[in-house]
Amino acid sequence: MSELNASLVPQLPIVGVDAHEPVARKPTDWRTGSMQGRIRRRYAAERRFRLIGAGAVVLAAAFLAFLLVTMFANGLRGFTRTEVALDIDFPRSTLIVDQTAVQRFGEQGLAGADLQGVVAAAANARLGPGGAALLSDGAWVEVRRAILEDPAILSGVHRFELPAAAAIDVAAKGDGAADAEVQVARLRERGLLSTGFNGQFLTGADATDPTAVGIWGAFKGSLLTMLVTLALAFPIGVLSAVYLEEYAPRNRWTDIIEVSINNLAAVPSIIFGLLGLAIFLNVMNLPRSAPIVGGLTLALMTMPVIVIAGRNAIKAVPPSIRDAALGVGASPVQVVFHHVLPLALPGILTGTIIGMARALGETAPLLMIGMRAFISSPPEGLTQPATVLPVQIFLWSDEVSRGFVEKTSAAIIVLLVFLLAMNGIAIYLRNRFEKRW
């Protein structure tokens, strides 16, 4: 080594830059008026920007708070119902049912029993003439359920808390017509009115009587529809994004595809509904009003959003990571699945949240494919007629009966809870994957 040091190699290589004479230069005076003014203006701009930002956040929060407060104030009443206490004396009623038969055969033992008539008669007797009209049309169903649960009550007098008719319910909640108010006052006097939790609302489906409606049918419809949407849009969207970013050559065709996808994301949703109607119903003959068709239609709408978000997320993965993986002999597929996708996943999930939230709130395209029908039982599967939460809200808001007002608000609360739950899961997943190294 020493001979090298003595050789041509200098100990400190001189950098090959021409050595200029240092230019004589006045030191910067930071205290002049213009300098001070510039600094002040910089601070002012900084402050202004922060104020505007904070103002925007406060405004947004205020809107949100207003929305939530009004929603909950109206909607929470939808989860309660007014109940009328009614004693039914079974042995002395017109009911001819054998207690042991019910015990032995369950529902069959009750076949042919005119429970509706028994309940109406009891109501007229106990609550005065016209008493039957004070009860909800579906009140006898609860009596029937109670008998099936405990046939022993058939042997004597039993007190039921039965749902009140819609007019009474609305009046009891302080919003009713004059004659209903009078009846409510009379029932209150006799201590027969009470407020109970409306279990029916969480377990039932649409009905003509507002006291008998439930949100479960629409909820389940939304759930099934969203599952179809997610199962189609997420994998197809992510794989398209991966293909377009990592594999597709840059040429005219991929340019056309890119432009088309971007435009697809901006197409009004009702157009997708028409597309779904034309393709899934008319050409493919899939069942009308079914969650599978709704899911397919919404998947068409959600996919471009996921593709765009996915491509941006994949683009943001530094190329040096790909080089590093290729450099140790990873195949292109391994590079994508071991390195690119894990790093892009938080961004992809953000896009998916946005797309799915939009799909969940979508009404117009689903109206086109017939999901606005009156569906009185929750869908059992993907091909059964169903409706979804936003459509149900739309339908109820259109009803004349006053009882539907609070149900509409309650349904909106359910929709918001659904949305929050969905986003919560997605954000949780995102944070798990975002474990940045």
Place this chain on the structure above:
Amino acid sequence: MTTQAADAASSTKIVARDVSVFYGAKKAIDAVSIDIDQDHVTAFIGPSGCGKSTFLRSFNRMNDTIPNARVEGSITLDGKDIYSSDMDVVQLRARVGMVFQKPNPFPKSIFENVAYGPRIHGLASGRAELEEVVEKSLRRAGLWEEVKDRLNESGTALSGGQQQRLCIARAIAVDPEVILMDEPASALDPIATARIEELIHELRGRYAIVIVTHNMQQAARVSQRTAFFHLGHLVEYGDTRAIFTNPKQERTKDYITGRYG
């Protein structure tokens, strides 16, 4: 093939003939021919932008990943054309490892960084063997003592020099035949640099090593062959000692004496 012939063949690992590399219409490497020895360390020197990295990347076809890059001429590894259509690029890159100019650890744990290559190539069976490979690679790269207690921490949280050594450990963990190092010590302090140079000495003979460096002393210390590039041309190639003591070309002399750079 006789043993004699095999020995003769193995002493030249890579043969490049009339290799030109283009970025679009721009020629970054112009008709370079060079033989890389199996048993020697070859240093590429030359001013910034002369095409050293470009040429180095053509040895493991990393230029394939640049959309408009094009390679002409022929490069053979053990007599087999690496640009022929039946060459498996993935396997080629496992055989020809690379340490990049900018440290680029995976955003994963230190352990995962080193274990990734052996794992995807199935070079270690079971966790214990994998841990052994990781420790050996980190020791060779001179990083083990610093990170042995925090193997599960992020590779990107290391200092620049530590990251570069991690990348070296990652490259040698897959046990390549050739190691291409693009300025591996440019971000290292003198002690870490000395460790890398020791590592190169230790690896010499087992792996063919090509190293790009801007540090003339380093080139003189670690290499037995030196190639001087200028503006995409191979100006001079030969024995390191000869190049540094008695360069044949005026341009080489000017460069290594620091008259331009």
